Amino acid sequence: MDIFQALLNGFGVAFQPLNLLLVVLGCLVGTLIGVLPGIGPISGVALLVPLTFALKMPPESALILLAGIYYGAMYGGSTTSILLNIPGETSSVVTAIDGNKLAKQGQAGPALAMAAWGSFIAGTLSVVGLMTLGPLLAQWAIRFGPAEYFALMVFGFSTLSALAGKNMFKALIATGFGLMLATVGQDPQSGISRYTFGFLQLEDGMDFLVVAIGLFAVSEVLMILEEKTPGAMRAQVGRIYLSFKDFMASLLTILRSSVMGFLIGVLPGAGASIASFVAYTTEKRLLGSRARFGEGDLRGVAAPESANNAAAGGAMIPLLTLGLPGSGTTAIMLGALVSLGVTPGPQMFEKNPEVVWGLIASMYVGNAVLLLLNLPLVGLFVRLLAVPAWFLIPAVLAISFIGVYAVNNNPFDLLLMAVFGLLGYLMRKFDFPLAPVLLGLVLGYLMEINLRRAMTISNGDVGYLFSSPIAIVLWVLAGVSLLSPVLIARFRKQGLGQGDGEL
Amino acid sequence: MADRMVGALVLLLAMGYALVASSMQVGFLSDPLGPRPFPYIIATLMGLSALWLLLKPDPNPSWPERGFWLPFGLVLASLVAYAYLIVPLGFILTTTLEMTLLSVLFGARWWQGLGGALAFTLVVYFLFTEGLGVTLPAGRIFG
Numbered sequence: 001m002d003i004f005q006a007l008l009n010g011f012g013v014a015f016q017p018l019n020l021l022l023v024v025l026g027c028l029v030g031t032l033i034g035v036l037p038g039i040g041p042i043s044g045v046a047l048l049v050p051l052t053f054a055l056k057m058p059p060e061s062a063l064i065l066l067a068g069i070y071y072g073a074m075y076g077g078s079t080t081s082i083l084l085n086i087p088g089e090t091s092s093v094v095t096a097i098d099g100n101k102l103a104k105q106g107q108a109g110p111a112l113a114m115a116a117w118g119s120f121i122a123g124t125l126s127v128v129g130l131m132t133l134g135p136l137l138a139q140w141a142i143r144f145g146p147a148e149y150f151a152l153m154v155f156g157f158s159t160l161s162a163l164a165g166k167n168m169f170k171a172l173i174a175t176g177f178g179l180m181l182a183t184v185g186q187d188p189q190s191g192i193s194r195y196t197f198g199f200l201q202l203e204d205g206m207d208f209l210v211v212a213i214g215l216f217a218v219s220e221v222l223m224i225l226e227e228k229t230p231g232a233m234r235a236q237v238g239r240i241y242l243s244f245k246d247f248m249a250s251l252l253t254i255l256r257s258s259v260m261g262f263l264i265g266v267l268p269g270a271g272a273s274i275a276s277f278v279a280y281t282t283e284k285r286l287l288g289s290r291a292r293f294g295e296g297d298l299r300g301v302a303a304p305e306s307a308n309n310a311a312a313g314g315a316m317i318p319l320l321t322l323g324l325p326g327s328g329t330t331a332i333m334l335g336a337l338v339s340l341g342v343t344p345g346p347q348m349f350e351k352n353p354e355v356v357w358g359l360i361a362s363m364y365v366g367n368a369v370l371l372l373l374n375l376p377l378v379g380l381f382v383r384l385l386a387v388p389a390w391f392l393i394p395a396v397l398a399i400s401f402i403g404v405y406a407v408n409n410n411p412f413d414l415l416l417m418a419v420f421g422l423l424g425y426l427m428r429k430f431d432f433p434l435a436p437v438l439l440g441l442v443l444g445y446l447m448e449i450n451l452r453r454a455m456t457i458s459n460g461d462v463g464y465l466f467s468s469p470i471a472i473v474l475w476v477l478a479g480v481s482l483l484s485p486v487l488i489a490r491f492r493k494q495g496l497g498q499g500d501g502e503l
Numbered sequence: 504m505a506d507r508m509v510g511a512l513v514l515l516l517a518m519g520y521a522l523v524a525s526s527m528q529v530g531f532l533s534d535p536l537g538p539r540p541f542p543y544i545i546a547t548l549m550g551l552s553a554l555w556l557l558l559k560p561d562p563n564p565s566w567p568e569r570g571f572w573l574p575f576g577l578v579l580a581s582l583v584a585y586a587y588l589i590v591p592l593g594f595i596l597t598t599t600l601e602m603t604l605l606s607v608l609f610g611a612r613w614w615q616g617l618g619g620a621l622a623f624t625l626v627v628y629f630l631f632t633e634g635l636g637v638t639l640p641a642g643r644i645f646g
């Protein structure tokens with residue numbers, strides 16, 4: 001099918017009243033999550049998945065809602081970075097450097113408008129990229145057999161471990177722990193119980209939502225309890241405008257950062273946060289003395305904000321075409337899709353075109369909605385920060401309880417959530433990245449089943465895993481990515497990466 | 504030093520995990536690989552990474568002041584209590600109590616916290632049960 005015909009059908013899906021409503025709702029909730037500190041996109045998406053189940057949404061509607069929250073949060077994260085120097089999300093940490101300087105110089109309006117326009121352009125470009133690259137990659141990936149899939153997942157976990165967090169070995173432990181959790185419950189092929197320790201509630205395995213909400217939302221509450229965040233916050237927004245001259249001066253930065261962010265987003269493990277760091281430092285070096293990065297330059301806002309939105313779009317590519325999520329948020333989307341009876345992967349383009357193309361079309365709509373909503377409404381969102389923490393945080397937790405309980409109607413899951421909350425807090429303290437746990441849990445089943453299918457085909461010959469050119473390339477790439485932190489460190493030592501130590 | 508302890512714990516976890524795998528009973532109806540090798544691979548990966556952590560630990564994390572552990576323990580204990588009480592006492596009562604406790608820990612006066620908690624709990628309870636069709640426990644003690 002022709003791409004444009006497919007896209008047209010996609011718009012047919014996206015413009016159905018329910019889906020249109022969900023795009024707007026997703027963008028609103030996403031922006032809210034982005035603005036409010038204390039709840040990130042991962043917890044936000046995890047909390048809304050039970051809702052899509054409860055409302056018996058069709059899979060395309062569920063995905064449209066969840067994706068809207070994801071890129072909406074990228075968008076909203078910049079607001080508090082600029083106005084209050086408090087990043088709503090990790091992907092907006094760099095935005096605060098120049099954004100808040102601008103706000104202090106009375107330039108909050110242009111900075112917010114720049115973030116909005118940069119996000120819009122980058123978001124739209126990344127959907128174009130998704131639309132053109134997605135089907136190509138899917139056509140290629142459709143020939144993957146179990147051996148290639150297993151190698152692909154090994155590659156995914158290696159890049160994830162190499163890129164997520166400061167210490168690769170801690171990321172590997174986190175990945176391994178996630179895979180361990182995935183083996184809890186009935187063995188997919190022989191049917192025996194593994195690691196249930198007599199708990200009947202564990203027969204069906206650990207639910208990814210319970211783990212996600214415990215690990216992210218509950219541990220976040222514990223972190224905030226430790227940090228003792230200030231109560232209500234207020235900020236002046238002023239008029240949101242951007243002069244044509246400023247816009248043109250930043251256009252190249254936006255375009256470059258979009259491409260960079262998109263490519264980084266496609267890589268598993270390197271999400272929006274890394275994209276925004278890389279885009280900021282690259283632009284800083286590229287523009288040199290022509291820009292005043294660090295002192296309040298609009299391009300210092302444009303670069304990270306474009307990059308993180310483009311990365312959110314890029315992250316959809318491995319999810320949709322390979323069924324391989326690269327971040328915690330997309331891992332939850334994968335889990336949700338599987339629960340709704342859709343298996344993400346190359347077949348999806350043929351079997352469930354309404355899901356893929358409906359999502360792509362809805363992302364065009366969503367980006368426009370975000371721009372239209374946010375330019376006039378930023379002031380309103382910021383006023384929400386006046387809600388005191390003593391109300392907001394317990395309220396988020398109460399919603400978490402509902403989300404967790406609604407999964408199986410079983411209070412046992414609430415107990416598990418508390419355990420994972422404590423674990424998440426300790427992992428944060430010891431600098432273990434959390435996302436690999438979630439990815440390991442969501443992908444562990446597929447990884448094992450592909451390994452076992454491959455071994456069934458080859459009758460137990462391990463060499464089969466390395467028998468096709470694609471598989472070999474993936475194994476090599478996996479090895480290279482595990483070595484990359486060592487190589488990067490060596491480059492740094494030779495002085496090639498000077499001045500980036502703080503980033 | 505703290506990382507060394509974590510490394511040792513992870514190593515024990517990996518060994519225990521592999522040990523449990525080795526004692527799995529496999530029936531005759533299995534694929535060539537069976538249910539054990541995948542856990543062995545994971546245990547190896549974790550064990551080796553844990554050894555690395557034992558040899559090259561990161562600097563110790565900064566721990567919060569001693570005054571933090573009481574509220575921290577209270578939150579965790581209340582979460583466990585919540586899981587046990589939600590069915591007998593019902594969603595509204597348990598959630599209001601839990602939210603009130605948390606509000607106070609986050610700096611509210613108890614009456615502020617109770618008011619906010621009760622209002623929010625009632626709103627979400629009816630929103631989710633009536634509006635969205637989610638079942639939440641009404642409370643066994645009430646009937």
